[in-house]
Amino acid sequence: MSAIETLGLTKQYGGLASSIALPGHARAPGVRALEELTIEVREGEIFGFLGPNGAGKSTAIRLLLGFLQPTAGRAAVLGFDSVRDSVEIRRRVGYLPGGIAFWDNLSGERLLDELADLSGRAPTRRAVLLDRLELSAATLRRPVREYSRGMRQKMGIIQALQHDPELAILDEPSEGLDPLMQRAFYGILDDLRRDGRTVFFSSHVLSEVERVCDRVAIIRLGRLVALEEVPALLARRKRNVELRLGGLPPELVGVAGVSDVEVGDGWLTCRLEGDVGPFLAAIAGSVIHDLTIEPARLEEAFLEFYEADLDAEPPKAIPA
Helix, strand or coil, X not given: CCCEEEEEEEEEECCCCHHHCCCCCCCCCCEEXXXXXXXXXXXXXXXXXXXXXXXXXXXXXXXXXXXXXXXEEEEEECCEECCCCHHHHHHHEEEECCCCCCCCCCEHHHHHHHHHHHHCCCCCCHHHHHHHCCCCHHHHCCXXXXXXXXXXXXHHHHHHHCCCCCEEEEECCCCCCCHHHHHHHHHHHHHHHHCCCEEXXXXXXXXXXXXXXXXXXXXXXXXXXXXXXXXXXHHCCEEEEEEEECCCCCCCCCCCCEEEEEEECCEEEEEEECCCHHHHHHHCCCCEEEEEECCCCHHHHHHXXXXXXXXXXXXXXXXX
16 A cells, blocks of 8 residues: 555646536636655655645645545545545644644643644654754753744654654754754654655755655646656766866777767766766776766756756656
């Protein structure tokens, strides 16, 4: 069973959706926040969901949890229909919304207790999470209104995971955390993966998505433009290469994967895609003092998809 499965999931705000347009009436214009999203999230994986503000990420999450109803299409979460079984989904799923708000007059401990009661499950992971995120018993006795932004974010992570959910849906989970706590959070994700839990991970921080996610979906203006394994996505990206020469430049025209070659004043720069073997063979006979091949970054892939023509045929996804 898939942890999450959507088929043609669509949400339109305003106007008449095409499915309910009346005979003889023009369809009123509306804004399609999400358009025909079809993805599958496998059990036990950390799945990245990428897109800038306004791309449709939060709308997709609210549809999955049943806070919104789709204009068209359907979604299933842990085998339950997102419309018909939304209460059961919310009981089983751990959810961290973006910009989470709390009852500020409660103590941290009372807040976590209240939220655990709402889930109907014992907070079996709470002690470990408090330790990993360095929230002390003294801190939990203080009212939440006194907490800093980073402390509130820690509380948001703990409330989402304390009852050991089968699936966690996390929206910008590391926002507001300092670098040490970000590292602690990544360790928590590693624990969840090892224990077979599934994480649906929405983030703007591309470096952390690259670090922790198994697969990634990229959406733009409500439409899916890529769905791939992270290593496969990175393998296709072009990397910047720089050589400091001690003699004549190597002949790179026509070498597989090499493009944008520029030579001047003892330097050679180019772009490199795919296997580096042909490039290394081509430069083997040259005198080279320095060689730098920048690693492929998810940020470059992300920008490439966002700069592409949205009306062109979208990239093919790797089969689930």
